[in-house]
Amino acid sequence: MSDSNKDNNSKTPKFKFNAYWIYGAIFLAIIAVQFFSSGDLATKNISKNEFTEILKENDISKILVINNNVAQVFIKEDALKKKRYQKLVTSTFYRKGASLYEYNFGDLQNFENDVEKIRKENDLDFDLKNESRTSMFDTIIGFLPFIILIGVWLFFMKRMSGGGAGSGGGGQIFSIGKSKAKLFDKDTKVKTTFENVAGLEGAKEEVQEIVDFLKSPEKYTALGGKIPKGALLVGPPGTGKTLLAKAVAGEAGVPFFSLSGSDFVEMFVGVGASRVRDLFKQAAQKSPSIIFIDEIDAIGRARGKNSMTGGNDERENTLNQLLTEMDGFGTDTNVIVLAATNRADVLDSALMRAGRFDRQIYVDLPDINERKEIFEVHIKPLKLADDVNVEFLAQQTPGFSGADIANMCNEAALIAARQGKKAIHHQDFLDAVDRIVGGLEKKNKVITPKEKKTIAFHEAGHATVSWMLEHAAPLVKVTIVPRGQSLGAAWYLPAERMIVQTEQMLDEMCATMGGRAAEKVMFNKISTGALSDLEKVTKQARAMVTVYGLNEEVGNITYYDSSGNDSFVKPYSEDTAKTIDKEISKMIEAQYQRAIKLLEDNKDKLTTLAELLLEKEVIFKDDLQKIFGKRPFDEVEEKIEKEIEEEASVPPVNKTEE
Template sequence: MSEDKEPETNPWMKSLLIWVGILVALALFVSMFDRPTQGAGKTIAYSEFLAKVDEGSVKQVDISENSVSGTMSNGEQFRTLSPNDPQLTDRLYKNNVRFTAKPAESPSFWLLLLYQALPFILILGIAFFVIRQMQKNSGSGAMGFGKSRAKMLTEKHGRVTFDDVAGIDEAREELQEIVEFLKDPSKFARLGGKIPKGALLVGSPGTGKTLLARAIAGEANVPFFTISGSDFVEMFVGVGASRVRDMFEQAKKNAPCIVFIDEIDAVGRSRGAGLGNQNDEREQTLNQLLVEMDGFEANEGIIIIAATNRPDVLDPALLRPGRFDRQVVVPRPDIEGRIKILQVHMKKVPLAPDVDSRVIARGTPGFSGADLANLVNEAALLAARRGKRLVAMSEFEAAKDKVLMGAERKSMVMTEDEKRMTAYHEAGHAIVALHEPASDPIHKATIIPRGRALGMVMRLPERDSYSYHRDKMYANLSVAMGGRVAEEVIFGYDKVSSGASGDIQSATSLARDMVTRWGMSDAVGPVQHSDDDQSYLGYSMGSRNSMSNQTAQLIDSEIKRIVEGGLDRAREILTEHIEELHKLAIALLEYETLSGDEIKRMLAGEDIGRDIPGSTGPALVKPGGSSIPKTRRPGGWGDPRPQGA
C-alpha cells in the first residue's frame, strides 16, 4: 500500500536517470585521477629529445617537475617525460636552447575535498536508494516486514463496472446500495441509516466474487485496496496483526475507500478449533482484524468486502452484525444468467451468424462465469487453429465437448473388439435413457475416447433443476447401469469389461445419498446417517461409529437393493428394445458420434442426412456366436441372450 499520493513516474525514465547519474559520477571520478600530462604536441622518448638538443633542432623548452615540453626549430611541438636529470640544464645552455622552469601544479582545496568525499557520497547515495525502494515495496523487504501488502487498484489496471457483471442480478442489487452510499452518504444519513461496514461474498469458485468487488470500486470511483487473506499469515507471531493495523491506517488516509480481502478463510477460521494445535499467529491476526472492524475506534468510510467459498469455517465473531453485516450469496447462474454472461464475453469475439447464445447456455448447466469465459476462449482458439476469421457454432460445440468430456485422445489405438464393446456399452446407456420418461434428453453419444473415458453419452436437461425427484433418481440409476447390462446381454457374462467402473461408482454414490441423506429408503426411514464434512468412503467417520451394526448392515443392504433395481430396470428395457440397441451400436461404429436428434430420427426410421448401415450382421448381432454361456451371477438372470438375438 503506497503511503503517499505522488504521481507515479515512468519506471523506464526513472531507471534511465539513475544510470545516467551513476555514469556521470564514474566519469568524474576517473577524470580526477587520470588527468592528461601538461603540454601539447607529439610525445617523444627522452633519449630522442636529448639527441634533438645535441643536433640543435630544439628551439625552446619548458621544464616542469617531471615533464618537458617545447618547440622544435621547424615549429613542431613536442613533449616528453623527464627523469630527474641534473645535467639537462647544462646541456640546454651549451646548445643555446632557450628554456624556462615552471612550478608543479597542485590541486585546489575544494578539488582535494572532492577527491576524498566522492567515494562516501556514492556509498550514501546507493544506500539511500536501496532503503527508499524497500520502503516503497511495503512488506516485500526487511524494512517493511510488518507493513501491509494491500495494493491500490487504479484505472490503469482495467476499470470494471456493473455492466461487466452479468448473471448474478440479486447479488449486484444488494451491493448497489454500497455504491450509492459512497456516492451520496447524506441520502442515508438523513433517515438515520448506517451503511453496512462489511459485506461477505459467498459462492463457488469462479462465480464472480472478485469481479463484483472490482465493479463496486469502479462504479463508486473510490480507492480500492485488494489483499489476499494468506498475505497476513507469517511464521512469526505478531507480523499478521501488524499488517492488519497498517492496512487500516492506510485505508483511513484514503477514506472513503473499499478494502477487499480475497479468500478470507485463510485468516478467519474459527478460533480454538484445532484442539491444542492452534496457530497463534493466525489467531492474533484474526483478533486484530476483529478489533479494527468494530472496536473502540470507529473506522468511518472504510467498507470491508471479503470473499470466500467456505463460510462454514469462519469464526462466528467475524460474521456478526457490525463486522460483516451482510452475506451476499453469489450463486452459479441460471440459463438466463448464462446467456447474459456469454453475451458479455462474446463482445470481444467475432461471431458467425449461426451462433446462438441460448443454445450454448442450455447446454452448459452448472457452469460458472469463469467456466463460460473459458468456453468462449476455447472456441476462439479452436477457430484460430482452423484458420477461420469468425467463430462459428461448430467451434462452440467442440469447445463445450472439450470442457465437459475432455480433449479427444486421437493417439489412442483401439482394437476392433474394444471398439465394438464400447459401441454397445454407450448404445446401452442411450437406449435406456430414451425409454426412461424421467431421464434428461440425450445431447450426444460418442465412442471417441475423451479424457479418461473410452466413450460417453451426454445428457443435458431442458431447464435448470434445483432439486431432484425420486423418479429421476431411479431413471439415472437405470441409465448408469445400461452400459454394463448391454455388455452382459450381447457379449456374455465372462466378457463383461471394467469399463463400467465409473458408472458403478456414480450409481452407488447416488444410492448412498438416497439412503443416508435424503430419506428415500422405507427400511431406513427419513434419518440422516451422513456427514459431508468428515466423510470417508461415503460414510461419515463419526456417524458410522455412532450407528449400530444392524443399522450399518441395513444401509448396505438398501444401497445394494437400489443399485440392483436400476440394473434390473436397464435389463428389462434393453431386452425389450434389443433391435434398437444393435442398430445404434452399428451406427456408432460407423460414424463414431451422433447427436440426440440423429439418434431419435434413426431409431424412428427417418432420414437423418447420413447413410446409416443396416441393423443386422453376424459379427455384430451375435458376437459370441450361438455358444453364449449362461450367467453365473448368484440369483442370476438365466440365459443373457435376448429372444431372437
C-alpha cells in the same frame, strides 16, 4: 532549435542517479590515494651484490628496514647526479626524498651484521632504522570477506522486505509491517462496472446498496440507519466474486483498497497484525472507503482448531487484529470491508457475526438464463457465424461457472482458428464443450475391433435406456471417440430442477446402468468400462438413503451435517450401517435389472444403434429419432410448456371481495 533536434533531445535517455555510484567512487578514491601516495612507484628491486656495491661507494644516506624483511635504500642528493641513478630519478613516478631502491634481505640479524661490517671497513656514514607499516589496502583486503557477507545479508533482507528502491515504503526492512494493499481512487480508476457482470442479480443488488450508501449516505442516515460494516461473498470457484468486487470498485467512486488474504502472511512474527493496523489506518484517512480482501480464509480460519501449533499462532494474531479493527472499541470510521472466499465453512464464527460481516452474499453457479447472459458478454469480442445458437449453448452447459464459460468461448475461438475458419461456428462451441468436459481427443489410442464393439454397445445402451425413460435427460449425441480417460461418452441435455423426486433419481440411475446392462444383454459378459458409471450411481444411491431420506427402510432420517464436523465421526450404529449398505446395493441392483429388461425388449433397436455408432463414431439426436421414433415424453412436456405460456399471456382478472 529545429523540431528534429527537439525530437532527438526528447528521445535522449535522462541521467538517473544511483546511490551505489557513491560507494564505488569512495572505493576508487581509497585505492588512488593508497596508490599515488606510497612513493614506491619508481623503486627498483636490487640484488645483494648491487646493494653491496652501492653501499661501499658511500652513496646511501639512509637504510629503512620495513617490517623486518625489506630494506628501502635512500640515495644522497649529491650522488643522484650520477649516471647510474638518472634513469630512475627522471621517471614520472619518482618523488623527491623517496627511496630509490628496495632490497629483500631475508634474515634481519645477518643483514645488520653484514651492513655493520661494511660500515667499519669503509668508514661509511648512513643511518639504519627499523619501522613497522600497515597498508590501508592490505587492511581492506583482510576485511573483504566480512564486507561481502554484510553486503549479501543487506541484499537479501531488502529483497525479502519488498524489493528495490522503486517499491516505495515497502522497499526497506523497517517498512515490512506496512500494508501491501493496492489503492484504486480517482487517479487509478477501474473500468469494470455492473454492466460487465452478467447474472448475479441478487448479489449485485446487495453490493449496489453499499455503493449507493457511500455515494449518498444522507438517504439512509436520515432514517437513522447506519453504514454496514462488511459483506462476505461466498460461492464456488469461478462464479464471479472477485469480478463483482472489481465492479464495486468501478461503480463506487470512493477509494478502494484491494489485497489478498495471503498478503498478511509473512515469515516475521507480528507482521500480519501490523499490516492489518496499517491497512485500516490508510482506509480511515481516506474514508469513506472500501477494503476488499480476496481469499479471506487464508487468515480467517477458526481459531483453536490446530492445537499442535500452540496458542501464540501468527495467523490467529492477525485474525484477532482484524476482528478488533472491524468492530472493536471506538471503530466509528466509514470503512466497509468486502471479502470473498470459497470456504465459508472454515471461517471463525466471530468473523461471521453481525457487526463485522453484516451481509453474507451467496454467489451460486449460474442458472440457464444467467448462463445465456454470461455467454452474450463473452461472445461480444468474437467473430461469430450465423449458425451460433446462444440459447442452446446455455442449455448444453449445466454446472458451468462464469469462468468455465469464458474458457469455453476462448477454446471455441482457438478451435476455429486452428481449422483456418474466418468465423466461429456453432459446432466449434460444441467441440469446445467436449474438450473441456471430456478432455483432449486421443486420435492415436490403439483399440482392437472387439474392444471398439464393446464400447459401441455400452454407449448405445446408455442412449437406448435414457430414450425409453420419462425422467432421464434427453440425449444430444453419443460418441465412441476416446477423450481424456474415457473411451466413449453420451452427452445429455439435463433439465435444471430446483427439487428432485425419487422417480427422477431412479430413472437417472437406470440410464447410467444402461451401459453395463447392454454388455450383459449382448455378450453375456461385463467389463471394467463401467467404473465411472458405478461410482456415479453409488454416490446417488448413498445420497438418497443417508442424505435426502428417500428410502423407506431407513426412513425420514438424514446423516448429513452441513457444518462439516462429522468427517471423523460416524453418526449411526453398526446395525444402521449394515442396513444402509444393504439398501444401496438393493437400489442399484433393481435399476440394473430394470435396464436389462428395457434393452431385452428393444434388442433389435439397440443393435441397429450400435452398428450405426461403429460406422459413424458420432451420432446425434436425429439418428435416434429415426431408429426409435419420437419420445412420447417430449410431446407431453411440449404440451405442458405451451399451456403455461398461454396462461401467462392471459391478463389477470381483478376480483373484488364483498
